[in-house]
Amino acid sequence: MFAREGYVIIAIACMAGALLAGGGLWLGGVLGAVGVLLGVGAVAFTLYFFRDPERTPPPGAEGLLLSPADGTVVEVVEGEEEPLYLKGEATRVSIFLSPLNVHVNRTPAAGQIEYERYVPGDYLVAWHPKASTKNERSELGLRHDATGTKVLFKQIAGAVARRIVYHLREGDRVTAGERFGIVKFGSRMDVLVPPSAELHVEEGQRVRGGESVLGELVAAEEPPADERRDGETGLEEAARDGTSLQTTAPEPAEAPADDSTARSVS
Structure with a gap:
């Protein structure tokens, strides 16, 4: 099975390969053999690059954070500020895809897409520390169904990969x-999660998209009910909790007796 995003390139490579191979056979000799090898090699590499093998998520994938791509984990960075979607402290996992890896990208968790943006940019090498913020990229924010945790994942172009494709809105x-896109000819993917996520991945680890587990998504702990927010009044606390405060009106003073009715009849 091949990625649909590569059909046009595969067709072009096959035509070019056929011309090279046909010309080589016509020429004959050493030069002809080189032409045949180049034609066959171009077709073989293109088919290999755009391969799209089936992947089976592990049991309990609904509560897990999966790798969105095949490749090698090059960075696991804690305490990084994420202002786009998580809007707070985050842990970033960066995965480098070489030209020999499967380049079909997959969603790292189950949920709903709440944020989507394409950013034109530079083409630094994919493992460069600033590639995440400087290079051409897509930025996709997902809210996890089971825990409500926000997950931000990015397709990042590299020095060779200059074509990002995704199908999410x-x-x-x-x-x-689930398949959602591809970055052509070498790239990188970043996954950012809040500190509440329990990650089980380390730098240098090889991962497979849609199958390897990066960690578990855990809902952030709620503050104790008896701890009010700073400066919060009782009315504000009640409004936040969906309750109302009962106030007791002072009892009216007893009206003085009317002389005309209170006087005894003699």
Whole structure:
């Protein structure tokens, strides 16, 4: 099976390969053999690059954070500020895809897409520390169904990969490990999660998109009910909790007796 995003390139490679191979056979000799090898090699590499193998998410994938791509984990960075979608402290996992890896990208968790943006940019090498913020990229924010946790994932172009393709829009619902796009010819993917997520991945680890588990998504702990927010009044606390405060009106004073009715009749 091949990625649909590569059909046009595969067709072009096959035609070019056929011309090279045909010309080589016509020429004959050493030069002809080189032409045949180049033609066959171009077709073989293109088919290999755009391969799209089936992947089976692990049991319980609904509560897990899966790798969105095949490749090698090059960075796991904690305490990074994320102002786009998580809007707070985050842990970033960066995965480098070499030209030999499967380049079909998959959603890292089950949920609804709440944020989507394409950003034109530079083409630094994919493992460069600033590639995440400087390079051409897509930025996709997902709210996890089971825990409400926000997950931000990015397709990042590299020095060779200069074509990002994705098929997600705000409001789309996705399952964990679902195909959603591709970055052509070498790239990188970043996944950012809040500190509440329990990650089980480390730098240097090789991962497979839609199958390898990066960690578990855990809902952030709620503050104790008896701890009010700073400066919050009783009325504000009640309004936040969906309750109302009962106030007791002072009892009216007893009206003085009317002389005309209170006087005894003699």
